[in-house]
Amino acid sequence: MRITAGVYRHREIKMTNLDTTRETQDKVRMAIFNMLGQYFEDGMALDLFSGSGAMGIEAISRGIAHADFNDLNKQAINVTKSNLDNLKITDYSLYNLDYQEFYKRCDKKYDLIFLDPPYMMNNIEEILKLTMPHLTPKGKIIFEMGKESKYEVLSDELEILKDKTYGIKRVVVYRRKND
Numbered sequence: 599m600r601i602t603a604g605v606y607r608h609r610e611i612k613m614t615n616l617d618t619t620r621e622t623q624d625k626v627r628m629a630i631f632n633m634l635g636q637y638f639e640d641g642m643a644l645d646l647f648s649g650s651g652a653m654g655i656e657a658i659s660r661g662i663a664h665a666d667f668n669d670l671n672k673q674a675i676n677v678t679k680s681n682l683d684n685l686k687i688t689d690y691s692l693y694n695l696d697y698q699e700f701y702k703r704c705d706k707k708y709d710l711i712f713l714d715p716p717y718m719m720n721n722i723e724e725i726l727k728l729t730m731p732h733l734t735p736k737g738k739i740i741f742e743m744g745k746e747s748k749y750e751v752l753s754d755e756l757e758i759l760k761d762k763t764y765g766i767k768r769v770v771v772y773r774r775k776n777d
Contacts, residue, residue, distance in 0.1 A: 599613050599652060605659050622653060630653075633759075642662065649678070654666075654690070655682065658689065662710065675694045730755055739773075743768050743770065755775060759771040
């Protein structure tokens with residue numbers, strides 16, 4: 599697996615190779631970042647169900663200043679740390695918490711929030727409700743879910759910016775509604 603653009607373009611990163619993790623393929627990551635705008639000037643990102651950390655690392659490679667990585671699985675966090683160390687990235691924080699506990703302890707706001715929970719966790723609405731307080735006013739939530747997922751919009755707070763399907767994966771990009 600490789601980083602697709604930016605400072606770390608073409609650099610390899612390790613996969614977790616865990617049964618509970620689905621790595622986002624290079625071409626899907628590239629498509630996601632094409633939806634978001636390919637490069638960023640500064641900002642904060644959260645890779646909440648980080649796995650190998652590919653989404654957060656890709657964001658850093660493309661200009662995000664700092665990323666927080668969280669995963670409940672200790673092996674996944676170890677792979678993320680190894681990938682960050684191998685690339686000599688220093689502007690990050692690692693957390694090994696359940697996503698609910700992470701949000702309870704977190705007082706930060708993010709410009710990009712990547713959500714890729716296990717597909718069996720079909721609680722999209724709950725995850726979005728917990729995520730909203732941590733989103734900056736112009737921030738975006740990138741939610742990877744099973745292609746059969748039906749959930750569309752959280753009340754009056756969010757709107758769908760993009761909605762694409764890639765094989766078994768549906769990627770929905772949300773943003774706050776303009777008042």
